[in-house]
Amino acid sequence: MRSPSAVSGLPALVFAALVGTMAMMAFVAVIGPVVRLLGLSEWHAGLSVTAAGVLWMLSARRWGALSDRIGRRRVLLTALAAYALIYVALAVYVDTALQSPPAVWLSVLALVGLRALVGLFYAAVPPTAAALVADEAAPGRRAGAMAKLGTANAVGMVVGPAAAGWIAFQNLSLTLYVAALLPVLALGVIAWRLPATVPAVATATGPRPRLSWRDPRLRLPVLAVFAAMISVTVAQVTVGFFAIDRLRLPPAEGARMAGLALTAVGVGLIVAQVGVMKLTTVPPRRWIALGALVSAVGFASVALVQLPWQLLASYAVAAFGMGFVFPSFQALAADSxxxxxxxxxxxxxxxxxxxxxxxxxxxxxxxYRVTPSAPYLLVGVVLGVLAVVAGLHGRGAR
Known part of the structure; x- marks a missing residue:
């Protein structure tokens, strides 16, 4: 039986996940100042992030199926090459626009369009990397290798915004140029260190796989990823407002507190996923149930927060639980x-x-417009339901 470390090319995949996430988060860190300097509205920044999410949603399943047909390495090289080219174009546009701001409509079109294309092509990396791990790691032993990818993503979430903020303090345009180099590095490492892969369908008989969200085998993984992403994105988008309104901090201090809270999230994710890597015999369903329960407590407790340290502690606990959930729904999908x-x-x-x-x-x-506590209470309920469903699903499997 293979151990997670026996997956060929895993270090290259981990590196690609790390720098790819850093590049994605670097854009999020600088979009606010860029929008202000170009005379755009806040909702334009939100639109660019939403557009990337929409194309990610529409393309990820197709990228995964394409990797079954033409091979994992080929898809990764194609997607990372396009990702790098588009990021360079984004950096060049922002640099030029900051020197001589163009019409608002042109900036909106460029930022939203290019960011959407970044989401389109980077959407190929997570499913293809997860599928490659599933190809080589034995069933029931995949969570450890998936956790290495998850840890790389978590580190990228912490280091990316921090590095981008430091560089942006020196030169805003330089931040995006440096970020554009990261997918180029990932492309080089994948080309150099990832062995050639045989298309999975080359050894299969019957029609090509067309899995949907409604496939009975994927019900728990799909529910887990949906609940997890809803929870994480709700927490990300509201933390800055919460720090200002509930903790009564000025905007600058609120932004700083939001950054510290997201750093606590990264630390919690890393610590939890190290545990998943070590305890390779724990079934993914059990990790999902335990992680969802821990996260439910962490997120729901934000409703009671009155002091800054309490906010950091709540976010760290919630992220610790998420660190169990994220690699486990990927491993469970692969095992199914x-x-x-x-x-x-x-x-x-x-x-x-x-x-x-x-x-x-x-x-x-x-x-949040109803009450600052409402998003966190809803997330607590959603994750509580996931914990119950995962626990019952595990009993049925046994």
């Missing part, structure tokens, strides 16, 4: 399907991730 369906299954799960990225920010901001 056949070898020639791995890309299609990973793509189906990733497309639901994109759906959560679209719905979560809108839902969070609408509920």
């Amino acid at each position: 399907v056949e070898a020639h369906e791995q890309g299609a299954a990973a793509g189906a799960v990733a497309s639901v991730q994109g759906l959560g990225m679209v719905i979560g920010p809108m839902l969070g901001t609408l509920l």
